[in-house]
Amino acid sequence: MADLRLERVTPDNVDAAIALRVRPDQERFVSPVVKSLAEAYVHPDKAWPRLIVDGAEPVGFVMAFFDIRFNPDDPDDRPRSGLWRLNIAAGRQGRGYGRFAVESVSEEIRRRGQSRVTVTWAEGEGGPEEFYLRLGFRRTGEMSGDQVVGELDLDRACRACRA
Numbered sequence: 001m002a003d004l005r006l007e008r009v010t011p012d013n014v015d016a017a018i019a020l021r022v023r024p025d026q027e028r029f030v031s032p033v034v035k036s037l038a039e040a041y042v043h044p045d046k047a048w049p050r051l052i053v054d055g056a057e058p059v060g061f062v063m064a065f066f067d068i069r070f071n072p073d074d075p076d077d078r079p080r081s082g083l084w085r086l087n088i089a090a091g092r093q094g095r096g097y098g099r100f101a102v103e104s105v106s107e108e109i110r111r112r113g114q115s116r117v118t119v120t121w122a123e124g125e126g127g128p129e130e131f132y133l134r135l136g137f138r139r140t141g142e143m144s145g146d147q148v149v150g151e152l153d154l155d156r157a158c159r160a161c162r163a
């Protein structure tokens, strides 16, 4: 993890990004990278797609979103920012890459002046719920379609770090 970083997706690494695969039993929990890149193309102002690279090796993909309303018809619904997609390659999981991606997105959200990180996940065996709870996300009590809405309060997370 000496040289762990996020890289923009470019003509040089797009094939490597698209080739990333989670385990087959995890495919129902996250869209393939190629779909995320297509969505990033049509939402250039909202999507922040990045390759996770360790040394010379692409190990995952993360896409953040900024200022999206989940329920545009609800005047009380505030714009949110957070994790849209997170895919750590099968065989590269359990090494801290997912945590690094969440921390990097949190930093970017902080840089943009916000203090809450939102994510939605599907429940089920092999799903990412325990990962997000481990990182400090809490269920908000809302659902977005059939997905649980979770939120990380960066101010509270920071206080916990100092305690």
Ligand SMILES: CC(C)(COP(=O)(O)OP(=O)(O)OC[C@H]1O[C@@H](n2cnc3c(N)ncnc32)[C@H](O)[C@@H]1OP(=O)(O)O)[C@@H](O)C(=O)NCCC(=O)NCCS
Residues within 6 Å of the ligand: 022, 023, 026, 029, 030, 085, 086, 087, 088, 089, 092, 093, 094, 095, 096, 097, 098, 099, 100, 120, 121, 122, 126, 127, 128, 130, 131, 134, 135
């Ligand atoms: C969920 C996912 C992103 C986690 O990435 P990862 O790189 O394996 O996770 P990390 O190694 O950074 O783990 C961070 C912490 O979460 C814990 N953790 C990770 N997965 C966990 C699981 N399934 N159950 C319990 N704890 C888990 C780790 O033990 C670690 O704890 P520690 O730092 O206290 O030791 C990865 O498994 C993945 O890509 N899954 C398939 C796609 C998916 O579900 N994406 C999310 C869509 S919303």
